[in-house]
Amino acid sequence: MTTDRIWEGDVVVVGAGPAGAWAAACLARGGARVALVDRRPRGDAGAQWVNGLASWLLDEAGCVHPRPPELLGAGHRFTILSPLGNHRVDVDDHPLYEVDMRLLGLRLADEAEAAGAEMLWETVAEEVEIGSAGRPVALTATRTSGGIEERLRLRASVFVDASGLPAVLRRQVPRLAHACPPPAPSDLCVAAQEVREISDRGGARAFLGRHDAEPEQTLAWTGVEGGYSVLNVRVDADFNRMSILTGSTALPRYRSGRRILDDFARQHDWVGPRIFGGSRALPLRRPYSRLVAPGIALLGDAACQVYPTHGSGIGIGLAAARMLADAILGALRRREDPGARPAMWGYSSAFHRKWGALMCSADAFRRFSQTLRPADVDRMMGHGILSPQMVADGLAQRPASVHLDGLWTQLRGMSKAGDLAARLIPVLARLPLIERVAATYPKRDSGHIQVDIYRYERRMRWLVDSVGSRR
Ligand SMILES: Cc1cc2nc3c(=O)[nH]c(=O)nc-3n(C[C@H](O)[C@H](O)[C@H](O)COP(=O)(O)OP(=O)(O)OC[C@H]3O[C@@H](n4cnc5c(N)ncnc54)[C@H](O)[C@@H]3O)c2cc1C
Known part of the structure; x- marks a missing residue:
């Protein structure tokens, strides 16, 4: 292979989705020499749809x-409706933003560029060169711009895999490939989101009227295609546009998010042509216990840093990006190798010690939800087990808070729900144990980190991955 250009710096970030772009911006602002690589052109990287984001x-x-x-x-009001249409839960007090991700993604990338990051758009990351001791030392990439192809060799102390589900670097680094297997289909959500024109305002008004809803209110049908599935519909205030979000587990017996969305649009003739949006798979499993190896860190969807209960990766990915940048910049300031074990494990540890309990508990609940049939979801809502406070906490991606007034209704509901309660209670009983295990994530690389992580992973597997394992 001939190389047209060599770039050398501190960090190469692969993937200019929200997580990668924000990591590059934080790193460049802190004085690191960063290259941000994405196969897509500027303005087309990462999520290209509308996302809910906990402020x-x-x-x-x-x-x-x-x-x-x-x-x-x-x-705005968020209403969860049961799949059989018998029950609803309204939530008014939640911190969700509806964000046009095309614009947020561009803003983050522009911040990276303004801070001095080298922006490599339309550049496909290809082969990771592994040096001695299994550490990545260089990455080859091909840039195609205006019909001209340029071969690049990027050398850096740290490579960040923020390439999303494809995880192009993770798969090539033996230590990570072994410890971080690609998520199984049952741990993937196939989601779709579109903003569409409203072709018949009267039809849109009648739809809202049928569901006792106002414009701007989100109507979210859960369990429409297996226990873990959703169909969200929202009509704008001026009746010009509407948005649809759908998702389901990536198993052949379920319609995909794409299919659910297309079917809804076909069945409602007030829904007009697509303005923008997209569809793809995203990981739902708890974040990998091992987020790093010497010279490489995983970030965003590539690390499974997605809040499992509703497949939200933007907020957690941004928070993780900052943690990673802080760990690398700290090492650079101390004139240490930022790709060496202390900085790399500093990031993995900071992430898991802060978010591990929340993410693993949410994954246990997600696995339980995949076992639910439509009648189960209906009963959970009908008996008040799924309370407005629980929904609000879930939307906010916070641990469930305990409220005595609601708790009494929930306990009474459980006593009526019989077999359903018998399935739910063992999951709830695991939550304090998950919290305890999460607190044991090693604080630093103390020399026997491999053993510590192995123990941590084994316990989390037992507590979290076994929930609903026969689904
Ligand atoms: C339809 C849908 C709706 C969603 N709704 C929500 C929501 O409401 N709230 C929420 O928080 N999350 C939501 N998510 C999840 C969220 O979009 C993702 O978690 C988030 O985009 C992940 O960000 P990321 O930066 O890790 O990766 P991505 O956004 O996947 O970005 C990865 C980037 O890497 C680039 N790349 C890949 N391979 C290569 C390569 N070989 N070389 C160079 N570049 C490469 C890609 O071009 C891409 O730009 C939704 C997902 C979908 C699909």
């Missing part, structure tokens, strides 16, 4: 909050 996670990430036109809505 407090932006503070965790140190990221400026969105404003219109990037911000499409905030704090």
Whole structure:
């Protein structure tokens, strides 16, 4: 292979989705020499649809909050409807932003560029060169711009895999490939989101009327295609546009998010042509216990840093990006090798010690939800087990809070729900244990980190992965 250009610096970030772009921005601002590589052209990387984003996670990430036109809505009523249509739960008090991810993604990439990151658009990351002791030392990539192909060799102390589900670097680094297997189909959500024109305002009004809803309110049908599935519909205030979000587990017996969305549009003739949106798979399993190896760190979907209960990866990915940047910049300031074990494990440890309990508990609940049939979801809502507070906590991606008034209704509901309660209670009983195990994630690389991580992983497998294992 002939190389047209060599780039050398501190960090190469592969993937300019929200997590990678924000990591590159934080690193460049802190004085690191960074290259940000994405196969897509500028303005087309990462999520290209509308996402719900818990506002407090932006503070965790140190990221400026969105404003219109990037911000499409905030704090509107969110209504969960049972699949058989018998029950609903309304939530008014939640911190969800509706964000146009095309604009947020561009803003983050522009921040990286303004801070001095080398932006390599339309550049496909290809082969990782592994040096002595199994550490990545270089990456080859091909850039195609205006019909001209350029071969690049990128050398750096740290390579960040923020390439999303394809995980192009993780799969090539033996230590990570072994410890971080690709998620199984039952641990993937196939989701779709589109913003569409409204072709018949009367039809849209009648639809809202039938469901006792207002414009801007989100109507979310859960369990429409297996226990872990959703169909969200939201009509804009001016009746010009509407948005649909769908998702289901990636198993052949379920319709995919794409199919659910297309079917809904076909069945409702007030839904007009697509304006923008997209569809793809995203990981639902708890984040990998091992996020790093010497010279490489995993970030975002490539690390499975997605809140499992509803497949939300933006906020957690941004918060993780900042943690990773802090660990690398700290090492650079101390004039240490940022790809060496202390900095790399510093990131993995900071992430798991802060988010491990929340993410693993949410994964246990996600696995339980995959075992639910439509009648189970209906009963959970009918008996008040799924309370407005529980839904609000879930939307906010916070641990479930205990409220005495609601708790009594939930306990009474459980006593009526019989077999359902018998399935749910063992899952709830695991949550304090998951929290305890999460607190044992090693604080630093103390020399026997492999053994410590092996023990941690084994316990989490036992507590989390076994939930609903016969689904
Ligand atoms: C339809 C849908 C709706 C969703 N809704 C929500 C929501 O409401 N809230 C929420 O928080 N999350 C939501 N998510 C999940 C969220 O979009 C992802 O978790 C998030 O985009 C992951 O960000 P990322 O930066 O890790 O990776 P990505 O956004 O996947 O970005 C990865 C980037 O890597 C690039 N890349 C891949 N391979 C290569 C290569 N070989 N060389 C160079 N570049 C490469 C890609 O071009 C891409 O730009 C949704 C997902 C989908 C599919």
